[in-house]
Amino acid sequence: MSISINSRIESIQISGIRQFSNQLIDYPEAINLTIGQPDFPTPEAVKQAAIIAIQNNQTSYTHNAGLLELRAEIASFFLDTYALEFNPQSEVIVTNGASEGLDSLFRAILEEGDEVILPAPAYPGYEPIIQLCGGKVVYLDTSDTGFQPDPQRLESLITDRTKAVLMNFPSNPTGVTMESAQLEKVAAVLEKHEVFIVTDEIYSENSYGEKHTTFASFEKLHNRTFLVHGLSKSHSMTGWRIGFVLGPEMYMKHVLKVHQYNAICAAVPSQYAALEAMKNQRHIPAEMNKEYIERRDFVYKRLTDMDIDVVLPKGAFYIFPSIEKFGMTSFDFAMRLLKEGGVAAVPGSAFTKYGEGFVRISYAYSMVVLEEGMNRLEQFIQTLKLRD
Secondary structure, eight states: OOOOOOOHHHHHHHHHHHHHHHHGGGOOSSSSSOOOOOOOOOOHHHHHHHHHHHHHHSSSSOOTOOOOOHHHHHHHHHHHHOOOOOTTTTTTTESSSSHHHHHHHHHHHHTTTOOEEEEEEEOOHHHHHHHHHOEEEEEEEOOTTTTTHHHHHHHHOOOOEEEEEESSSTTTTTTTOOHHHHHHHHHHHHTSSSHHHHETTTTSSSSSSOOOOOOOGSHHHHHHHHEEEEEEETTTTTOOOEEEEEHHHHHHHHHHHHHHHHHHHHOOHHHHHHHHHHHOTTHHHHHHHHHHHHHHHHHHHHHHHHHHHHOOOBBTEEOOOBBBOOOHHHHHHHHHHIIOOEEEOOEGGGGGGGGBBEEEEOOSSSSHHHHHHHHHHHHHHHHHHHHH
């Protein structure tokens, strides 16, 4: 006989991304295109800011919501970049990464049986957080609409149990952004229904083309929108664990309570590093984006030259080609690609059932790695055609 644990956690599995990437230990020669980890170093000035903070013994607790100077700089960034006004005293919380921010806000707003609508294919980290809060995810299928949420389809899913709609654009895993015209149509639906909007914009600074637009910019939605952001992707700071949650004061005071009891405050040296990033290193994402665009264009051209159907991504650093024509599941395709082709890509099924028929390739790698990866992928596909 064993003591039982939380039944909700028993039903949750390790992320499909990690399940697959963890197998790479058995294939040391494989080209790894699985993880969304920028290959750029953290900017030197950002690293130095953390070192100086440690040397100056700035390692004690901060306010639960984070250093006020940092919160003010975050608010300044969103005002300067997106014309959004947030009170740094009461509407900004610094969290241990965007993931902890999402966890804190969902624990603050969800009750047993509440539903959260989520466009899919979707990042696999969302559903477990919602389930652990007693909520239920309702997926909005975008696999047949160019990975764009269809407004009518969205409205058909909203019920009296819907508590929130969670958006993630630019998207992981598809790299798709929501153009402003499409976003306005979706916002018009959301304006008619009293639901929260949670918008995960961790990749907003990695947008290529039209300037990123946020749901928080719509006046009728602003007072019930939570904006989740951070520095992991924009400044190559994944391990520093710095995220932000911004939202209306009436709700953020409750998110802060969850964050307080969950984490007390974000890691303090990381907060000083983030202060430097937000204050003096705002140019960094644009510099990295130049290389991401070059990599994206290269991978996209190689895939289309292989006669693979794929949507051109306009943000993040992922591309989501269809492998449906090869007549096998995405998991089987990815396993054979790894074993026979020497390339690791994530099966689309890791991103809900609506990702079946696709694989995710990360182009957050050097051109040398991407060139070899695409060469191997092409050789593997040619063997499939020969067998056919």
